[in-house]
Amino acid sequence: xxxxxxxxxxxxxxxxxxxVSDLNQAARGLLEQNMPPVWVRxxxxxxxxxxxxxxxxxxxDGTAQVRCVMWRTWVQRAKSKPEEGAEVHVFGTPxxxxxxxxxxxxxxxxxxxxxxxxxxxxLEATRAALTRDGLLDPARKRPLxxxxxxxAVVTSLEGxxxxxxxxxxxxxxxxxxxxxIGARVQGADAxxxxxxxxxxxxxxxxxxxxxxxGGGAREDLSAFNDEKVCRALAAVTIPTISAVGHESDISLxxxxxxxxxxxxSNAAExxxxxxxxxxxxxxxxxxxxxxxxxRRTRLLSxxxxxxxxxxxxxxxxxVRLQRHRLERIGAQLDALSPLRVLxxxxxxxxxxxxxxxxxxxxxxxGLRYRLRVRDGDxxxxxxxxx
Amino acid sequence: MTDTPSxxxxxxxxxxxxxxxxxxxxxxxxxxxxxxxxIARLRRxxxxxxxxxxxxxxxxxxxxxxxxxxxxxx
Numbered sequence: 001x002x003x004x005x006x007x008x009x010x011x012x013x014x015x016x017x018x019x020v021s022d023l024n025q026a027a028r029g030l031l032e033q034n035m036p037p038v039w040v041r042x043x044x045x046x047x048x049x050x051x052x053x054x055x056x057x058x059x060x061d062g063t064a065q066v067r068c069v070m071w072r073t074w075v076q077r078a079k080s081k082p083e084e085g086a087e088v089h090v091f092g093t094p095x096x097x098x099x100x101x102x103x104x105x106x107x108x109x110x111x112x113x114x115x116x117x118x119x120x121x122x123l124e125a126t127r128a129a130l131t132r133d134g135l136l137d138p139a140r141k142r143p144l145x146x147x148x149x150x151x152a153v154v155t156s157l158e159g160x161x162x163x164x165x166x167x168x169x170x171x172x173x174x175x176x177x178x179x180x181i182g183a184r185v186q187g188a189d190a191x192x193x194x195x196x197x198x199x200x201x202x203x204x205x206x207x208x209x210x211x212x213x214g215g216g217a218r219e220d221l222s223a224f225n226d227e228k229v230c231r232a233l234a235a236v237t238i239p240t241i242s243a244v245g246h247e248s249d250i251s252l253x254x255x256x257x258x259x260x261x262x263x264x265s266n267a268a269e270x271x272x273x274x275x276x277x278x279x280x281x282x283x284x285x286x287x288x289x290x291x292x293x294x295r296r297t298r299l300l301s302x303x304x305x306x307x308x309x310x311x312x313x314x315x316x317x318x319v320r321l322q323r324h325r326l327e328r329i330g331a332q333l334d335a336l337s338p339l340r341v342l343x344x345x346x347x348x349x350x351x352x353x354x355x356x357x358x359x360x361x362x363x364x365x366g367l368r369y370r371l372r373v374r375d376g377d378x379x380x381x382x383x384x385x386x
Numbered sequence: 387m388t389d390t391p392s393x394x395x396x397x398x399x400x401x402x403x404x405x406x407x408x409x410x411x412x413x414x415x416x417x418x419x420x421x422x423x424x425i426a427r428l429r430r431x432x433x434x435x436x437x438x439x440x441x442x443x444x445x446x447x448x449x450x451x452x453x454x455x456x457x458x459x460x
Contacts, residue, residue, distance in 0.1 A: 147393045157444065157458075166442055175437030180444045180458060200447045275435060278393075282431050285400045289424040292407025296417040 212243030
């Protein structure tokens, strides 16, 4: 007896059939897009180091295991080969090896768990020493220059960090001068090279120093937790910005530097002013400068106008006073005028040639004279035979 | 040192000039002098702002401690 298939080959659309490659590729994509890099703890077994430099091994705990690969680039950065059965911490990304359809963990860092404990202890000891010497004291922090024109950058000449810093700094301020002091940021040479590079910074004429690297596994940041590097950073005479790893990683250098940037790009943003903003600020000052002067001249012209008003008012007052006095004198003069007396009905006898006749004896009989009254002269004569 | 560090000085001085012109009772002569100084500083600040793109230099201290710099091409 044969069972009927839900869909027979006859009803199948060939376009809907996946190849094995399609399947594995899709599964790999799902894994890689949805699983972030993680630390995994386990026991190493089936370890193989190939001539190509790659390591292959299995990580296991009591109930599960996973195949791991560590490519040569990362192997070179690992401190030592793990022994069979050793417990290790491995940092990496889960994925799928398509050719074999095998779930696989691609490691980028490997640390023996006992060393991890040592590293942690070392880190705490260094932090304590730096704290004791006041190098982590927030009061030490210097402000960054407002408009840095020369930037000293201590980082690897090969890393993405340098590229990011240069790109961001130039986009903000094209005329910024960038001096790169190359130093390896991981591996055995990292500490002496970083120390030397940081010392070189003090011989340069720069305004601000960025020290950093892009993100990596925690082990790769170890140079930035080194006491010698931290002390060299603290001894840099210009303000410093650390940009070590991604935002979630904090190194001791981050604590020693004047400012901690989240990423190398962020460090460049903090170090270099945005030219457009500065231009706008300068334009604003230009407007205020012109406004300030016109305000000053306006105040002066207003004051001048007020003074003129007061002067005029003063002059008017003086003239009025004089006029008043004049009027008074006029009135006095008027009162004294003989004509006023005539108004009141008096008359003045005068000789024909205008001399006032004051005494009786002057009126000789028959004398012709003028009698001056208010509105004119009256011809008169002294009677005869008086 | 290049010209740009003075940009911070120029802008700081400009801010002080503007503050005095806006707030202080300076006489006209002094105000004109401040204004002229401000204009000169503005011009220099704008020249600095218009500076040309600089090259990136890689600096190395050799065995004798001498600094050498080479141009970095990106």
